[in-house]
Amino acid sequence: MNARAARARGSRGAQAPAFDFDESLLTGLTPGDTAAFEAGRFEAIEYTGLAIDEWALGTGDTVDGCRVTGTTVGSWTLRGARVVESVFDGVDAPVVSAARSGLRDVEFRDSRFGSFEAFDTTWRGIRFTRCKLGFVNLRGAELLDVAFVDCRIDELDLLEATARRVAFPGSRIGALNVSGANLTDVDLRGAEVLEVVGMAGLRGATISREQLQLMAPALAELTGILVDD
DSSP: OOHHHHHHHHTSSOOOOOOOOOGGGOOSOEEEOHHHHHTTOOBSEEEESOEEEEEEEOTTOEEESOEEESOEEEEEEETTOEEEEEEEESOEEEEEEOTTOEEEEEEEESOEEEEEEOTTOEEEEEEEESOEEEEEEOTTOEEEEEEEESOEEEEEEOTTOEEEEEEOTTOEEEEEEOTTOEEEEEEOTTOEEOOEESGGGGTTEEOOHHHHHHHHHHHHHHHTOOOOO
């Protein structure tokens, strides 16, 4: 394949998310227990198998270079807090309140989240893999290099969000709200999307031919086209 052909092939579709975080650097972490957790030690700590009723973080608090595995959190609040270069594996949190927080280089794997309130947040280099999520509120959020891989999402609200290089391979989304969204290189191919709200907000997204066929009636209605056999 010549260089021109390679460029042409590489330019098709959406640009994939890019991830720089190397979790292999999370070695030699200090083992943490419930006492350390409750004392607010969240730098270079590894927590495993905890059951926490409430995890409350606020503006100015930071979780940095941590690994949290097999942990249940009844209510997780991190409004205005920051989470960076950390991994959450097998975490169960029915209620997450993360409005106006900042996440950078974070991995969520094999976890369950119920209501995930994350409006007006900033996400950079975030991956959810094999996670189950209920209602995810990302209204007004700024997303860059984000992937939901093999996830199940009941409802994803991107109203007036700005998203660039976001992908959903192998994921299922019950309802997707993109009203007023600003999308660039958002790849919906490979995802099962049952309902789209605010169809005009899909401008800048990449969909498959099959998805286009499924969305055709809604697109016709949006543009005022009358379809009559």
